[in-house]
Amino acid sequence: MPRAGAPLGREVDWSAIAWQEIRRNVYRLQLRIAKAVKEGFWGKAKALQRLLACSFSAKVAAVKRVVTNKGSKTPGIDGILWKTKEDKEQAVRSLSRHGYRSQPLRRTYIPKTNGKKRPLGIPTMRDRAMQALHALGLIPAAETLADPNSYGFREKRSTADALGQCFIALAKRESPRVVMDADIKACFDRIDQQWMIDHIPMDKKILRSFLQSGYVEAGAFYETTEGTPQGGIISPVLANMALDGLEQAVKSAVPKRGAKVNVIRYADDFVITGAHRRLLEESVKPAVTSFLAERGLILSEEKTKIVGIGEGFDFLGCNLKKYADKLLIKPSPAKVTTFLTETRRLIKAMVAAPTNKLIRQLNLKLRGWGNYYRHVVAKKAFSRVDKSVMQHLFWWMKRRHPNKTLGWMRKKYFIREGTRWVFGAPYVTKKGEKKWQRLFKVSDLPIRRHVKIKGQANPYDREYADYFDDRRVDQNNSRYRDRQYLAMTPVERASRTWPPC
Secondary structure, three states, rough: OOOOOOOOOOHHHHHHOOOHHHHHHHHHHHHHHHHHOOOOOHHHHHHHHHHHOOHHHHHHHHHHHHHHOOOOOOOOOOOOOOOOOOHHHHHHHHHOOOOOOOOEEEEEEEEEEOOOEEEEEEHHHHHHHHHHHHHHHHHHHHHHHHHOOOOOOOOOOOHHHHHHHHHHHHHHOOOEEEEEEEOOHHHHHOOOOHHHHHHHOHHHHHHHHHOOOOEEEEOOOEEEOOOOOOOOOOOHHHHHHHHHOOOHHHHOOOOOOOOOEEEEEOOEEEEEEEOOOHHHHHHHHHHHHHHHOOOOOOOOOOOOEEOOOOOOEEEOOOEEEEOOEEEEEEOOOHHHHHHHHHHHHHHHHOOOOHHHHHHHHHHHHHHHHHHHHOOOOOOHHHHHHHHHHHHHHHHHHHHHHOOOOOHHHHHEEEEOOOOEEEEEEEEEEOOOOOEEEEOOOOHHHHOOOOOOOOOOOOOOOOOHOOOHHHHHHHHHHHHHHHHHHHHOOOOHHOOOOOOOO
């Protein structure tokens, strides 16, 4: 296996690649890039990025990312997919800066929750791989330069971290009482391309090619003169870097004492706290507007509002509100209603499907939704979801068996576990064992307070290596305990005192 910076001068055997060594080679160079950026050695950082983009390890890692992500079966305008071992080997050889020019995107639209449609640009497989390749060198720089309280589309960070920071900023009695809940209008589509070319620390020729590739819709070609296309692998990194510096710009515009200003951002959605409404209206909002104007962006007036913490506001699918000086973060009622509508549609669509298939599909949705909200005050919402799902399932059973009694249906679809009846269906394992597949109950999930990541923690800084190792061990232990807990029957859970809720 060649070193990370070795040129690609031999045949590629996809089946013989040592992936652990590939990851180690790429990460070693990424650490060096982050260190150079931290120390202000921009020339060295640029040379290391070029070295990484030319390396065998980075090219293989980029191709693997493209062929294993969710969009790997969706082609660009050329209709090409990388399915076979030979396709992937040829793809690695094709990743070269010399003579490269990004092809136009295939434009499609995806529905939004408000009924509108969001444009999505689908690059070709080769363009995706080139974006992934150059993102490997750009991400360490982005993580080093990022705002401490930026959490969207960043490694080792999540919405739970953003909500955790909201709790830290707002939970105390002396915490700020007013919040500006802001949103940027069409952020990805409006960012000034020239600003990005001038300020994003990466290969300018490649960046310009990504940004100005254009798109094809209904057989017609359209130029892209602004924004970074949604759907590109590198687009979230570019958008994040365009918004980095917002936190400092806001804090520079307010008094150093008594302002109680905190900026918590997740991608283009952010909240800013303040001691009083006048401070947010006269100092903070103009500073935000000026910062965004330099990048060709504006605030969305319909989504940006200033509210008191006693009124509450929605952020990242949760409702944050103080009740008698006690901050509670709950699932947003609108999000709960939307989820129940989706589960009802799923159950109705599978009225003729095998019971095991229905349970598998429901369990996937219920586990995913529950895991997202398990870090907030969600027990009431979980109970509401479980009750609603059972009501829909009773309709499902009556629709399948209109002439059967409730007692008959209970014997067919339920099993007794302790003091409750559990919906499910029998199945036979590969070993010939008969088992009972249970419907997952969201209310069984133990509520756990999420441990927020340190604001300055950087996964590409050796200073935080031990911190991330300890954090990973704690998270793995927590997942292991939860798997054991959820595998128990209600009778077994009643005899145990862990995990704490």
